[in-house]
Amino acid sequence: MAKQVKPYVILIIGAGSTGLALAAGFQKNGIKALVFEKDASLTEKSRDWNMGLHWGAAVLRGLLPDTAWERLQSVQVDPNVPTKVLDSMYFLNSQTGERIGAAEIDNFYRLKRSKLRALLAENLGIRFEKKLAAIEYSADRTTVTAKFEDGSSETGTMIVGADGARSVTRNLIVGLDSSASCRIPYAATFAQASFTQEQAIQLRSFHALYLAGIHPDGYFSFFGMQDATDAEKPETWIFFFYISFGSTLEEQDKMAQWSNAEKLRLVKQKARQYADPWKSAYEWLPDDHPVWYMGFTDWDPGAEGHHWDNHGGLVTLAGDAAHTMTYQRGQGLNHSITDASKIVKAVKSVISREKSQEEAIKIYEEEMICRAGNEVRMSTQNTAMLHNWEQVLQSPLMRRGLKKD
Structure with missing residues (x-):
């Protein structure tokens, strides 16, 4: 039997959906976990989006108390x-x-990210303004210390890096040369907007929640709800929509320097070649309406050079930090929640002395790298095919929908 380390304390880096779901799962099982977030609050950044939860719903339910799941x-x-x-x-x-x-x-749940984080964060006691700077391991391989930029530190039994696609934890354990996300020659311009009552009703008539569009010129697009809390006031509804397109890395670098007005102008030009709801939605946006632009990236945990030393199970990765993937196939949240569930299971097996920490985390990582690494590759392939009219019907999204591979 493996020797149990007491007290068992998990240090979670990042208060995104993955980190919070992981902390909730530990709390549900009576395991102490501390969450560290670099921002000053969960609402510090104004940008919000929504995510699809489908095959991962049952997994999330297992991590949450019944009162939260309800x-x-x-x-x-x-x-x-x-x-x-x-x-x-x-x-x-x-x-x-x-x-x-x-x-x-x-069972397709379309979740508003800010609301999901608030639900997951209940009673967790997150420590804000804690940006990871370094990780130190004890000589006897029983504890690990997270050091933060403000000079503070915390020692625990394991660190889980759940700090997103630009993970500092990943940088520290993989190395800067191999930890950077791989840039892909596709980009998108996103918008969120409310409209008049008549316009909102017209736009929503195409589908109550979500719609995907594929353009023969090589564009992919999405149109859906971001917030429709007040059913009786369509003018308060917020819609979320984007158009994505092929863009070389050089073009992406140039566009990143453009003004908001220039980015909006380009996507409005593309939308003129569209049918509704995209055509009208972009046409109705004022020329100074805020948008955001983003080049696509991925990070495959199974790729050559991406292996990390977990120091006998003292440190590991989860969520986007472990497997950054493109989003058209809607798999990211489902895999991230699955990571959280499997890490909780791994730690429980250590505390019960069924496995050593080294063995338990090795089993988690091997399964995660195979499962999510395959999805990273499939999602990137899917993105390329969705932007190629001749190949689009053979894309994983069109052939398999949002089903788990």
Whole structure:
């Protein structure tokens, strides 16, 4: 039997959805976990988005107390629309508006990220303004210390880096040369906006929650709800939509320097070649409406040079920090929640003395690297195919929808 280390304290770096779900899972199982977040609060950054939870729903339920799971409906982009046992996401030829396909989805929760984080964070006692600077390991391989930029430190039994696609934890354990996300020659311009009552009703008539569009010119697009809390006031609804397109790294570097008005102008030009709802939504945006632009990246934990030393199970990665993937196939949150569940299971096996910490974390990492690494590669392939009209019908999204591979 493996020797149990007491007290058992998990240090979680990052208060995103992964880190908070992980902490909630530990709390549910009576295991002490401390969450460290570099920002001053969960709401410090104004940018918000939404995420799809489907095959990972049962996994998340296992991490949450029943009282929190029962309120999951309240954190959906529209809490007034019950989650269907079976729903469909429609794919349109976004130039003509013709439907070219549909993906059936079981129990598809469309969650507003800020609301999900607030739900997961309840009673966790997050430590804010803690930016990781270094990691130190004890000589006897029983403890690990997180050192922060403010000069403070915390020692625990394990560190889990759940600090996102630009993970500092990943930088520290993989090395700067290999830890940087791989840039992909695709980019997107995102918008969130409210409209007049009449306009909002018209835009939502295409689908209550989400719609995907594929353009023959090599563009992919999404249109859906971000917040429809007040069902009786369409003018308060917030829509979330984007157009993505092929863009070389040189073009991305140039566009990153553009003004907001220039980025909006370009995407409005593309939207003129679209059918509704995209055409009208972009046309109705004022020329000074804020948008954000982002080049696509990935990071495959199974790629050559991406292996890390976990120092006998003292440090590991989860979520986007472990497997940054493109988002058109909607798999990121589901894999991240699965990571959290498997880490909780691993730690429980250590505390119960069924496994050593080194063995338990090795098992977690081997499974995660295979499962999520495969999805990173599939999602990147999917992104390329969705931007190629000749190949789009063979893309994983069109063939498999949002189902787990």
